[in-house]
Amino acid sequence: MQPDDELCLCFHVTKRKVVNFLRIEKPRRVGQLSECFGAGTGCGWCRPFLQRLFDQAVAAGETSDELPTPEEYAAMRANYISQGKGKPPGGSQA
DSSP, X not given: OOTTSEEETTTTEEHHHHHHHHHHHOOSSGGGGGGTTTTTSSSSTTHHHHHHHHHHHHHXXXXXXXXXXXXXXXXXXXXXXXXXXXXXXXXXXX
């Protein structure tokens, strides 16, 4: 596949756009590639290829798949909820 070939056919996202998004934005999770013009949010065909590009970027040190510790994650969520940006479903911990 050449850089200007479409990787996501639904939204006409080229391989070059995805590679540049990985390089510039340094997403921490493969799902964040959807922020690259909606890549991967249509039929889903391109998701394995997006995963492959993400994995290559992680292996090359161009991005990181590190996540916060469970404690940091819980604290970040609590802050998010306290700011009114989300509402946990009934019966769950706030």
